[in-house]
Amino acid sequence: MADQPRKPPIQPQTTSKRQWSLADFDVGKPLGKGKFGRVYLAREIKSKYIVALKVIFKEQIEKYGLQHQLRREMEIQTALRHPNVLRLHGWFHDDERIFLILEYAHGGELYRELRKLGHLSETQAATGRVKIADFGWSVQSRSKRHTMCGTLDYLAPEMVEKKAHDYSVDNWTLGILCYEFLYGVPPFEAESQMDTFKRYTV
Structure with a gap:
C-alpha cells in the first residue's frame, strides 16, 4: 500500500472513455458482506492502485425493486468530492453483477x-x-x-x-x-x- 499514487488514476465511467472490466483488477480478500452483495480488496493491475470492489448481484436488486435507488446512490456518490465522502471512482457490470470501484478505507467500518x-x-x-x-x-x-x-x-x-x-x-x-x-x-x-x-x- 505504500506504493499507491497520491491521486487515483481511476476516473468515473461518466467522465472517462475507459470501459472497466473484472480483468483490470486483481481481486483479494473479502472486506464485508451485505444483503445484496460483497466487498473485496482489489488492485487495479496497470497502476497498482488499491481499491475496494463492491459486487452487487443484479438478481437481488431486481427482486427488491431497487434499480432506481441504486442508480441515484451511484450518481450522488460519483458527483461528490469531499475528504469525508468515500469516493466512487467508476463502475462496470456483467450479466449477473454490478461492480462499484470504491476508495479503499483502510480503517474499516x-x-x-x-x-x-x-x-x-x-x-x-x-x-x-x-x-x-x-x-x-x-x-x-x-x-x-x-x-x-x-x-x-x-x-x-x-x-x-x-x-x-x-x-x-x-x-x-x-x-x-x-x-x-x-x-x-x-x-x-x-x-x-x-x-x-x-x-x-x-
Whole structure:
C-alpha cells in the first residue's frame, strides 16, 4: 500500500472513455458482506492502485425493486468530492453483477470499531477521519420532504412525526452519532421500535 499514487488514476465511467472490466483488477480478500452483495480488496493491475470492489448481484436488486435507488446512490456518490465522502471512482457490470470501484478505507467500518471498543474517547470522537460510504437513502433536493426513511434510533423528531423536513435533519443525526461515539449506544435506543418512538414523544 505504500506504493499507491497520491491521486487515483481511476476516473468515473461518466467522465472517462475507459470501459472497466473484472480483468483490470486483481481481486483479494473479502472486506464485508451485505444483503445484496460483497466487498473485496482489489488492485487495479496497470497502476497498482488499491481499491475496494463492491459486487452487487443484479438478481437481488431486481427482486427488491431497487434499480432506481441504486442508480441515484451511484450518481450522488460519483458527483461528490469531499475528504469525508468515500469516493466512487467508476463502475462496470456483467450479466449477473454490478461492480462499484470504491476508495479503499483502510480503517474499516466505524460501527465495527465502536462495537469492539464499546465507546470512543472524547479525543477519538472529535478528531478521527470519518468517511460517509452509504448513500442508499440520500436524495438531491432543495424542497421539503415527507418521506420517513432510515433507522428509527437516528431519525429527527420531524421525520418520526412525519412532518415536512429538509437537509437540517442531518444535524440531528450527527448529534445522535456523537452521543453514540461517547456512550456506546444511541440516546433513545430501546427494546422495540415502539418503545424508541415513545422516548421521542415524551
